[in-house]
Amino acid sequence: MLTLNIVSPERTVYSGAAEKVVVPGTLGQFEILENHAPLISSLDEGEIRYVTADGECSFTAKGGFVEVKKNNVDICVEI
Secondary structure, three states, X not given: OEEEEEEOOOOEEEEEEEOEEEEEEOOEEEEEEXXXXXXXXXXXXEEXXXXXXXXXXXXXXXXXXXXXXXXXXXXXXXX
């Protein structure tokens, strides 16, 4: 299980557990699963999707950054 935190300058979009996260990286869309290798990436405009125990959620971001480290995924986006 991943710990996901998505924040924008205006508010916290989501903070909690997630099974997977899909983000629009600058070099293309990629998926983050449990035990993903550590990384930091910039994000292009596009859809961010994540799956929780309640189902799949998504929203469109104008860009941002993602950091993955030890099953923690921190995303800072402009929406």
